Every structure is written in C-alpha cells, then in structure tokens.
Amino acid sequence: MVGDFMKTIIIGGGASGLACAIKAKNKNNEIIILEKESKCGKKILVTGNGKCNYFNDDFTIDHYNSNNKDILNEVINEDNKKLVLDFFDSIGIIPKIKDNYYYPVTNQAITIREALVNYALKIGVKIITDVNIVDINYNGKYEIITTDNTYTSDNLVLATSLLAMKGNEFGMNIARKFNHSVIEPLPALVQLKGNEKYFKEWAGIRTDVNVSLYINDNYIKNSEGEIQLTDYGISGICIFQLSSLVNKALYDNKKVNIKINFIPWINNNIKEFLSDRNNKLNNPNISDLLDGMINYKLVNLILDLSNISRDKKYNELTNNDINNIINYLTNFDIKIIDSMGFDKAQVCSGGIPLNEININNMSSYKNNNLYIIGELLDVDGECGGYNLGFAWVSGLLAGIDINDKN
Numbered sequence: 001m002v003g004d005f006m007k008t009i010i011i012g013g014g015a016s017g018l019a020c021a022i023k024a025k026n027k028n029n030e031i032i033i034l035e036k037e038s039k040c041g042k043k044i045l046v047t048g049n050g051k052c053n054y055f056n057d058d059f060t061i062d063h064y065n066s067n068n069k070d071i072l073n074e075v076i077n078e079d080n081k082k083l084v085l086d087f088f089d090s091i092g093i094i095p096k097i098k099d100n101y102y103y104p105v106t107n108q109a110i111t112i113r114e115a116l117v118n119y120a121l122k123i124g125v126k127i128i129t130d131v132n133i134v135d136i137n138y139n140g141k142y143e144i145i146t147t148d149n150t151y152t153s154d155n156l157v158l159a160t161s162l163l164a165m166k167g168n169e170f171g172m173n174i175a176r177k178f179n180h181s182v183i184e185p186l187p188a189l190v191q192l193k194g195n196e197k198y199f200k201e202w203a204g205i206r207t208d209v210n211v212s213l214y215i216n217d218n219y220i221k222n223s224e225g226e227i228q229l230t231d232y233g234i235s236g237i238c239i240f241q242l243s244s245l246v247n248k249a250l251y252d253n254k255k256v257n258i259k260i261n262f263i264p265w266i267n268n269n270i271k272e273f274l275s276d277r278n279n280k281l282n283n284p285n286i287s288d289l290l291d292g293m294i295n296y297k298l299v300n301l302i303l304d305l306s307n308i309s310r311d312k313k314y315n316e317l318t319n320n321d322i323n324n325i326i327n328y329l330t331n332f333d334i335k336i337i338d339s340m341g342f343d344k345a346q347v348c349s350g351g352i353p354l355n356e357i358n359i360n361n362m363s364s365y366k367n368n369n370l371y372i373i374g375e376l377l378d379v380d381g382e383c384g385g386y387n388l389g390f391a392w393v394s395g396l397l398a399g400i401d402i403n404d405k406n
C-alpha cells in the first residue's frame with residue numbers, strides 16, 4: 001500500500017481507540033472512529049473515581065492476568081512504558097504521581113478525555129458518534145454497514161471492549177466472524193458475594209486487613225488494604241485485586257474461600273499479645289479486651305460465632321475458646337459463591353486470546369489488516385492504572401503499525 005491513500009476505521013472511541021487513532025494518523029491516511037455513544041471516552045470519565053488513574057510506574061507483568069502471560073510479557077516493558085508516557089506528554093497531559101499511580105495534575109478524568117478527543121480532531125482524525133453498526137464484511141476491503149451508511153476501509157481496528165459496566169458482545173462477535181476464538185469473559189475488579197447470615201451484622205464496616213485467596217483449599221494469593229464488609233459479602237480494592245482469579249475458579253466449579261486477617265498489624269505471637277493485653281488491663285471482660293483492637297461490631301460477631309459470652313473474663317476462657325477467637329481474628333473464613341457481576345465490574349477477564357494476534361502490533365493472525373486492542377483482548381490488570389495502561393499500549397502499538405503502512 002506504500003504511496004496509496006489508506007483508510008482505517010476504528011470501532012470504539014474509548015481509551016484504546018483514541019490512542020490508536022492519534023498514533024495512526026499521518027497526512028497520507030484517513031482515520032475514522034465510529035463510536036456508538038454521543039461522545040467518545042465516556043468510560044474514561046468514571047475511572048479512578050473521576051480522577052483517572054491512567055498509568056502505574058511499576059509497569060510489570062506481575063500486575064496482569066492473561067491465559068498467555070508469556071506473550072503479554074513481550075509488551076509490558078520499559079520501552080512501552082516510555083511510549084505511553086511520551087504519548088501523554090505529547091498531548092499535553094501533566095502527570096501527578098502518587099505511590100506510583102499516575103493521575104492528571106488537575107485530578108480530573110475529563111482532562112484526559114478532552115486531551116485525547118481534541119488532539120485527535122486537531123490532527124484530522126474523523127470521529128463519527130451515535131453510530132449503530134449492523135454488520136461488517138471483508139472482501140479485500142472492510143465494509144462496515146451502519147443503519148445510516150456503509151463505510152469501506154483498508155484496515156479495521158476493533159476497540160469496543162467487553163461486557164463490564166454495560167458493555168456489549170459486539171467486538172467479540174465480529175472477532176468470531178473473522179475466525180477468532182473468544183475466552184469466556186468474566187467479571188473482574190468486582191465485589192464478591194457469600195451467603196452468611198452474619199453479613200447483616202457486619203455491613204458498613206471498613207477496616208485495614210490482609211486477605212488470602214484459597215482455591216480448592218490451596219493458598220493462591222494475598223492482598224492488603226481496606227476491606228468493606230457488606231450485606232452481600234466483601235468489597236474494597238484488596239478484594240478487587242483477587243476477583244479475576246476468584247471468578248475464573250468459580251467458573252471452573254472450584255471451591256473458593258477468602259480468609260481475612262483483621263489484625264495484620266500484630267506480627268508477634270498473638271496468644272502472647274492477648275495475654276499481655278489482659279495483664280495490662282487487669283483481666284477485663286473479653287469484649288473489653290478485644291475492643292480497641294478491632295471494630296466493635298466485629299467484637300460482638302466474633303464472640304457470637306465462638307459462643308463466648310461478652311462478659312466472660314479472659315482468664316476464664318479455655319484454650320479452645322482462645323484458639324477460636326484467634327482463628328476468627330486472623331483467619332476469618334468466607335466461602336465465596338459469586339461476584340456482583342458484569343454491571344458492577346470495572347473490567348473483564350477473558351476475550352480474544354493473545355496467541356491469535358501479533359502482540360508487537362496487535363494485528364490479527366486470522367484476517368488481513370484487522371487489529372484488536374484494549375480490553376477486548378484476553379488481558380486484565382489489577383487496580384492501579386494497569387487496565388488503562390494496557391489500553392494505551394495496545395492502541396499505540398496498533399497505531400504505529402497503521403501509521404507505518406503509508
């Protein structure tokens with residue numbers, strides 16, 4: 001195609017689609033974004049609680065899940081970190097970095113969205129919104145049929161994401177039509193559900209914990225931070241970080257348990273700690289001994305679950321009682337039965353397998369001049385800017401390849 005006027009259509013004007021469009025545009029090509037919403041980048045506005053945590057300085061593979069992690073590893077590197085940071089610099093974003101998390105200095109997600117859309121428009125990317133695509137065919141060129149129009153293009157980029165937060169199956173279905181397989185999408189970065197009567201009692205508690213994920217009774221992973229105890233189960237970033245693995249295990253009919261350590265700040269022997277505290281407080285009631293260590297609602301719950309009356313003195317407890325209390329304090333075990341689903345999930349796991357694309361430029365091995373980017377691919381990251389991080393990298397790599405074509 002060198003020398004010819006090449007046309008590229010990007011379906012989806014979200015994070016990855018916008019980054020791709022800007023990088024792809026040059027004076028010899030035509031780049032068109034077809035977006036179903038009335039404006040591009042709507043989801044960007046709700047990211048990071050409206051502040052948009054758009055990247056993480058610790059851009060390493062450990063923060064990602066994929067069924068082809070070895071392939072993903074090829075693009076999660078320092079070169080692509082520089083690619084993303086240079087890109088944001090080039091469109092005028094001034095970063096504010098807090099504990100490795102990147103935000104725009106304005107603390108407003110709209111800064112990112114507007115910078116992307118305005119820059120794209122300024123360099124000549126065409127953005128067509130409110131489109132309703134009915135079908136896409138390929139006969140040497142792509143034919144994109146909408147309810148109002150038919151577009152043709154040399155390249156097609158799928159950037160429509162998956163099912164999280166009222167997403168849709170469009171991208172998956174088009175990828176399937178072009179001979180791709182799809183790994184079942186599942187909710188990720190999402191709250192987890194259990195089925196315990198006591199959830200009503202602990203609803204509303206927020207506290208710093210250490211949580212461990214067990215699948216079929218095997219320890220898998222640990223996470224730290226603030227947990228939110230709710231009437232359906234558990235939430236909070238430390239839970240989100242485990243939720244992708246949890247949903248995959250539940251999907252495979254495996255047994256999933258989360259064990260909570262409510263006193264992660266005690267490093268030494270807990271029996272000794274309790275006994276020292278008992279001596280210091282002159283043998284108080286057990287509830288007085290535990291008050292001040294954990295949320296008072298949890299004190300009541302743990303004593304109820306251990307069948308120990310609140311006014312019993314610590315010295316009157318049996319060894320078994322003390323072990324029970326310690327177990328609830330450090331290994332509070334919840335059986336997880338489900339998650340809160342796609343509508344509450346920030347992202348999805350699953351999608352188009354990475355071994356069906358050339359990871360260096362996101363082009364499809366299945367269809368000529370087809371690219372797949374962003375969340376539509378089988379990549380999901382932890383909270384902390386990792387999901388947008390992959391959206392930018394994949395969009396930019398595809399954009400570079402398209403730009404290089406003429």
Ligand SMILES: Cc1cc2nc3c(=O)[nH]c(=O)nc-3n(C[C@H](O)[C@H](O)[C@H](O)COP(=O)(O)OP(=O)(O)OC[C@H]3O[C@@H](n4cnc5c(N)ncnc54)[C@H](O)[C@@H]3O)c2cc1C
Binds near residue numbers: 055168171374386
């Ligand atoms: C509440 C929330 C908070 C989040 N916070 C963060 C955060 O702080 N940091 C972080 O890294 N990640 C965060 N994420 C995840 C991040 O937003 C996504 O991973 C990222 O937006 C994915 O980029 P994408 O380009 O693949 O898809 P999207 O950004 O979702 O873009 C897809 C676009 O395609 C359009 N589209 C869909 N179907 C069609 C169709 N048929 N025709 C035309 N257009 C279509 C959509 O309207 C949308 O504009 C958050 C997600 C949510 C829901």
